Amino acid sequence: xxxxxxxxxxxxxxxxxxxxxxxxxxxxxxxxxxxxxxxxxxxxxxxxxxxxxxxxxxxxxxxxxxxxxxxxxxxxxxxxxxxxxxxxxxxxxxxxxxxxxxxxxxxxxxxxxxxxxxxxxxxxxxxxxxxxxxxxxxxxxxxxxxxxxxxxxxxxxxxxxxxxxxxxxxxxxxxxxxxxxxxxxxxxxxxxxxxxxxxxxxxxxxxxxxxxxxxxxxxxxxxxxxxxxxxxxxxxxxxxxxxxxxxxxxxxxxxxxxxxxxxxxxxxxxxxxxxxxxxxxxxxxxxxxxxxxxxxxxxxxxxxxxxxxxxxxxxxxxxx
Numbered sequence: 134x135x136x137x138x139x140x141x142x143x144x145x146x147x148x149x150x151x152x153x154x155x156x157x158x159x160x161x162x163x164x165x166x167x168x169x170x171x172x173x174x175x176x177x178x179x180x181x182x183x184x185x186x187x188x189x190x191x192x193x194x195x196x197x198x199x200x201x202x203x204x205x206x207x208x209x210x211x212x213x214x215x216x217x218x219x220x221x222x223x224x225x226x227x228x229x230x231x232x233x234x235x236x237x238x239x240x241x242x243x244x245x246x247x248x249x250x251x252x253x254x255x256x257x258x259x260x261x262x263x264x265x266x267x268x269x270x271x272x273x274x275x276x277x278x279x280x281x282x283x284x285x286x287x288x289x290x291x292x293x294x295x296x297x298x299x300x301x302x303x304x305x306x307x308x309x310x311x312x313x314x315x316x317x318x319x320x321x322x323x324x325x326x327x328x329x330x331x332x333x334x335x336x337x338x339x340x341x342x343x344x345x346x347x348x349x350x351x352x353x354x355x356x357x358x359x360x361x362x363x364x365x366x367x368x369x370x371x372x373x374x375x376x377x378x379x380x381x382x383x384x385x386x387x388x389x390x391x392x393x394x395x396x397x398x399x400x401x402x403x404x405x406x407x408x409x410x411x412x413x414x415x416x417x418x419x420x421x422x423x424x425x426x427x428x429x430x431x432x433x434x435x436x437x438x439x440x441x442x443x444x445x446x447x448x449x450x451x452x453x
Contacts, residue, residue: 138182141190145175148193148201155204159408163418164204170425171197196425200418207414211407218403225392225399232385239386242288246333249280253347253358254329257365261321261329264309271313278360281336281343287383289336289343290376297339300368301359308366316365320356323367327351335378346370 149171156164171193178189252274259272281289308315324331330350337344337357345358346368357368370378380387410418 138186141186167422215403215407218399222396222399225396229389229392232389250333252277258329285338285343287385289338292339314363320367
């Protein structure tokens, strides 16, 4: 008899330990209360040997085991859903790594912008000299057109064909022109006045047409360079209102940032889903807790005809 008592108490402790782990996993108050109540029932039989120990075994079979089975079923379903989310997070991370290892990084772009501005400034000095001397010397620095071809795909702002057309339209009488370049007269005057000191501002792209925009260091003015035509014109970007000029991230960097933000959202979602309990299950657990907290509970253990096993109904609930 004592051996049977020890076996049932030992198995009861194991069962309650499983319930404790599930309580810690879900961090749901009602599960913790059920766990505590189950401990109370166990302690009652442990300290009162005159009670029928078989009723403790029956209590766990009829109630606790069903509760554990239900919670494990929900836990498994939640973890399957979370696994799909973590798969998406991992795919995003892999894509971010590929983007970050791109040949032309933000650092490359920043450094080459400075080099390109120096080339443009030097080329414009030479262009001014050739126009002044009325010579046909080629004014442009070596590989001056490669900058746009390298970086336009990732770093240039997209504008419409109409917007691009408005920027590159000029009156023939307003420009100086030779066989190598065309430059607006007013622009050349400002360049001479500022000693040809300008810096790269941004790149613009419309289809296959690319333009580089520069700004004066000492004047609040900008001009564009159209590599395909070696055309230089003063420009005003204020009419292009659909672009955030302060956002200098490349398309790849923007995509990487978006993926990082998405992963943060997915992480939060996964944490919520992992321990989520459907409202109708919570309601059933509350009903279950009320039942095992009933002062006449021990008298009703084993009376299956009188006491409907609500947890078995839970186990058959669709959608878990």
